[in-house]
Amino acid sequence: MTTTTRQPVHTETVEGFGTITLTPVGPAADAALIHSWVTEERARFWGMAEYSRELVQEIYEDVDRRTTHHAFIARRDGLPVALFQTYDCAEDRVSKCYEVQPGDTGVHLLLGPTQGAAEPGFSACLIAAFLAYVFATGATRVVAEPDARNEKAVARLERTGFVLGQEVELPEIDLPEVYLPAKRARLAFLYPTLVIR
Template structure:
């Protein structure tokens, strides 16, 4: 499977033993809108909050992300095949900053694993998390990962715990209603992970 994402140069590559090479390529809002739309709109991705979005709206959203210096989006690929959408952000410049005391070097993460061909594969999400952690902490300025899954998303919360995240409080991320972006209020469970070297 070849996509526009696989034709661009990745910004990070990580080999997971027994799983394969995982690459991180910045999202191209125009080229990747179709792929992302197919991932974010099904019922399985309901907690991503874009179930009713059109392809055009998905492109507009990621064009907005692309314009920002504090928020980033990447296609994660395994052996060249896109498998997940990752978003990272500076917690101090995001609505999450209204919900907890942000520390220098806090990096927020959102991960959406795409539908897998051939059904679920044991260890798949855990291997992707290993690559994600290596990617985020490859930047020496990153001192802690912060996740904020929907508090009703027990599957994601369980995965974070199994990966080593420490659960924090339940919060409500405030609504954002701006001309270029609208985010409804969201009940979330905070979770934190320090770099492996510090654990």
């Protein structure tokens, strides 16, 4: 199934910004786009800088097969602007690092490259739409675990309303279908009442 046949799971129109849609990643159709984003220097904390397009496709094919992990392309007025991912914390390596509560949903966010000067409020609008979707799917708490060195991501989470937790060591995952190196991460937690737009 390709992106063109996948339907958005969330659509939100933000006055003065445009219409944001979240559509499940189509691994074959979206691999080239995702690869072009994750291999940029600014995306170094995503951990895929050296990956080939084929490996990126394989990774998102693995995500696509799972019922606990999901990936979405965010579009603004039809143009792709970000990659969002969600996962069940109880079924992820982060569960080894803190006491998971029912309803904990993990998130990852990678903004696509911008055209021209930075637009005030751009990331805030996208994140708010993404969080609205996550909470609408039944999450009672959102968990983030950015690379501990990624000061910009940590600061963005704080501005959004996340409460910072401890630094942890996410364990290495080495399976036939997926490899993730160990990562020093900073936990952050968000409840629905704390979301700041």
